[in-house]
Amino acid sequence: MRTNIVMVDWESVQPESFDLLTPVYFRVLVFVGATQKKLPFEVADRIHRLGDRAEFVKISGVGRNALDFHIAYYIGKLAAADPGAFFHIISKDGGFGPLIEHLKEHNIFSARWPAIEAIPAVKAARAKSPQDRAALVLAKLHGSGAPKPRSEKALRSAVAALFNKQLSDGEVTGVLERLEADGEMAIVNGRVFFPKLNMAATT
Structure with missing residues (x-):
């Protein structure tokens, strides 16, 4: 079964719920900007409930595209460990286009969606x-x-x-x-x- 790795750009999109990602084939990484100090309790609680299938990634620096570079790094790292995984970037930032095209050229499955609900695997589960x-x-x-x-x-x-x-x-x-x-x-x-x-x- 293909792993679907959902990478949330929290600076761009703040999902109210992660309940749609409870099936075991989803893994979740929430990328939080260096200057973002607080998260809603409900979000933290849901991520905690997903156990080792979910984690927060705190960006270590500030600057234009800093979070984007972190996502790119983690895709490379995780794709090496699981070449068949599909990476879903949840963001309103259209700047991910060149990265996604480059990944496709190297047979790494990836796409950007404006919301968790738009992910095909989520639609299929629902x-x-x-x-x-x-x-x-x-x-x-x-x-x-x-x-x-x-x-x-x-x-x-x-x-x-x-x-x-x-x-x-x-x-x-x-x-x-x-x-x-x-x-x-x-x-x-x-x-x-x-x-x-x-x-x-x-x-």
């Missing part, structure tokens, strides 16, 4: 009905530049991976049935077709 889960699968199929699964086995594997392998076989089947009922895809002799995407899957 989706409970076949309809909601099917909508996330469709968003992934439409938004990803990767080839679409062409076999039922590959599609089932992709759905399971999207939901961090937390779904039972029956729940995965429910998602596929919802997609078929909505006319979004069809399975014929084990092959998958996406009529509304105007193409059969290519891999």
Whole structure:
């Protein structure tokens, strides 16, 4: 199961709650500026409740982009220990773009989101009905530049991976049935077709 490491730029974004990050595949680092002296009790308490999966990182200096450099350092350090991890930077600072592009060039998964709620893995954890889960699968199929699964086995594997392998076989089947009922895809002799995407899957 892929580890999702959430790195919060506290100077930019102050989430009111970390309850959405309770699943075991999340790890949380909250980066606090050198001049920030106080944190809400509720935030400190929630981070404490996450145990060794969460920690605060106090920035050791001041200056433009000081916090950004700390995040970059920790991504490099943690990626070396867990190359398959996905790093989610929670910040409104668009300056992380070049860093994220550089990381992608080195096959390190990363993205910046304006809020914890925007993280795809969080959305997947919150989706409970076949309809909601099917909508996330469709968003992934439409938004990803990767080839679409062409076999039922590959599609089932992709759905399971999207939901961090937390779904039972029956729940995965429910998602596929919802997609078929909505006319979004069809399975014929084990092959998958996406009529509304105007193409059969290519891999």
